[in-house]
Structures are given as structure tokens and as C-alpha cells.
Amino acid sequence: MMALSANHTEILRQYLVLTKPRITQLAVFCAVIGMFLASPGLPDPGLVVAATLGIWLMTAAAFAMNCLVEREIDARMLRTSRRATAQGAISNKRVMMLSAVTGGLGMLILYTLVNPLTMWLTFATFVGYAVIYTMFLKPRTPQNIVIGGLSGAMPPALGWAAIANAVPAEAWVLVLIIFIWTPPHFWALALYRDTDYSRAGLPMLPVTHGNAFTRLHILLYSIVLFTASLLPFIIRMNGVFYLASAVILSGVFLNYAWQLYRCYSEPLARKLFRYSIIYLALLFGSLLLDHWVNLL
Numbered sequence: 001m002m003a004l005s006a007n008h009t010e011i012l013r014q015y016l017v018l019t020k021p022r023i024t025q026l027a028v029f030c031a032v033i034g035m036f037l038a039s040p041g042l043p044d045p046g047l048v049v050a051a052t053l054g055i056w057l058m059t060a061a062a063f064a065m066n067c068l069v070e071r072e073i074d075a076r077m078l079r080t081s082r083r084a085t086a087q088g089a090i091s092n093k094r095v096m097m098l099s100a101v102t103g104g105l106g107m108l109i110l111y112t113l114v115n116p117l118t119m120w121l122t123f124a125t126f127v128g129y130a131v132i133y134t135m136f137l138k139p140r141t142p143q144n145i146v147i148g149g150l151s152g153a154m155p156p157a158l159g160w161a162a163i164a165n166a167v168p169a170e171a172w173v174l175v176l177i178i179f180i181w182t183p184p185h186f187w188a189l190a191l192y193r194d195t196d197y198s199r200a201g202l203p204m205l206p207v208t209h210g211n212a213f214t215r216l217h218i219l220l221y222s223i224v225l226f227t228a229s230l231l232p233f234i235i236r237m238n239g240v241f242y243l244a245s246a247v248i249l250s251g252v253f254l255n256y257a258w259q260l261y262r263c264y265s266e267p268l269a270r271k272l273f274r275y276s277i278i279y280l281a282l283l284f285g286s287l288l289l290d291h292w293v294n295l296l
Helices: 002-018 022-036 045-069 069-073 091-116 116-137 157-164 170-192 194-200 205-209 211-229 240-262 266-296
Strands: none
Touching: 002 045, 002 091, 022 045, 022 157, 022 170, 022 266, 045 069, 045 091, 045 116, 091 116, 091 170, 116 157, 157 170, 170 194, 170 205, 170 211, 170 240, 170 266, 194 205, 205 211, 211 240, 240 266
């Protein structure tokens, strides 16, 4: 019985890994921030829980589908070769069922307990990531992460739609920030994983255009990101606390990008990649804190 239980636990863990829980958590966190910013006070707790669950399930479904489509590519990459889909430990049919069940349940929750707008926007995001980005953009163009970045940038708009049943300009400003953040975040990873991507046959920017070209683009996008991060203050969506946070956080990001541009090293690329994740979480956290401060 103990061995059986341990085996079941390992199988459940493998299924969970296919949903990319860390990335899912960051996406859902940004969606929840959008929910709170959409409300002049505290949003309805039941609506927040339902929207969070629905968005989480559909995000997990998109990532599971991504793992299914990229199973052969993942098998050739050191970073992803241990995934159950890459090793054939979980059949394609079961992964398809996982994606269908979680995605279908997420759509049902969003449609019945939240609103149809949020469901359709989340479904469009699913299609954008699992189909357009994964199947068509990623294997064909070095600008895949730029063009396909919109689907990954949508969570704040999804959260906003869940509460307000609308997606105003303020929500799209948050989407823009994540959209601009995505290329330098991902290219920092691609720099020190270029051998992996080359072996997998993926046309990532460091593979097709080289290390120096990629570092220049990271720097340019980081400059634009610094400017974009100030927009919530410029349009009077947030106040001075957010402005100070954005300047400091984006300044550190830009400093890492500048150092990486001047002199490449793998440890520095890793630092930028890790910081970019912390950066987004803290930036959106400061949006919420500033929002609450202004309400007091």
C-alpha cells in the first residue's frame, strides 16, 4: 500500500509539473492584482475566488497542451528532458484529457460564476499560447516571444474583466508592461540556454542572431520597460508610492541589462532572468499597495 501510495504521488507530481505551476502562479498573481485594481474598494470575495480558480485552470490547461505539442523538442533539451511528456511516462491521450478537463472546467466556472467576457478572453489567451505561439510562432521565427508575448501578458486584463465586466485603458497599460517585460525576461534565459535551443532546432534570438545582438535587444527593451512602468503614474492610475517603486525596480532591471550588454557572463544572465521574475511580482505588488494606500 505504501509503495502504491508513493507511486500515485509521483504520478500526480508529474501531472502537476506539466501545468508549469511556478509560471502559472505568477500569471494568476497578475490576474488577481487586476481584480483588485478594477474595484474602487474590496471586490466581491466569491467573485475573486471563482475568477482565480477559472483562470488558474485554463492557464494550467494551456501549459499542459504546450508540453504535449513540444514533447519531442523537450526531449532534446536538458532543461525540459525530465518532463513526463518528453520521457513518454504519460501518454499523449492522458495529457490531452488533462488539458481538456482542466480547460473545460475553467471555462465553465468563468462563464457561469464570473461573466462570459472573462471566459472568452481567457479562451482567446489559451488559443494564443497553446496554438498560435506554440505550434506556429515558436518553431518558425526568432521574434516568437515578441509576437506571442501578448497571450502571456493578458492576465491583468482577465482579472480586470472578471470584476468590472470590461477592459478599460488602465487594464491594457498593465498588459503593455508585461508584454514589454517578456522579451528581455525570456532572452536572458535563452542566452545561457542557447546550446539547448540550438540542439532542439528552435530559432531563438541568440541562436539565429548571436549573443551580442540579443544583449543589445535586451537592453533596448529594458529601456522601453522602464518608461512603460511609469505609465500607471502618468495616467494617474497610481500615486507616488508606485512611482518610487517603479523607478527603483526598473532601474535595477536596466542596470542588469546594461551590465549584460557591456560584458556577457552566464552568471549575470542568470541573475537578470531570476530578477526579472522578482521584478514583475514586486512591481504588480506595488500597484496594489499604492491602490490601497490611496483608498485610505
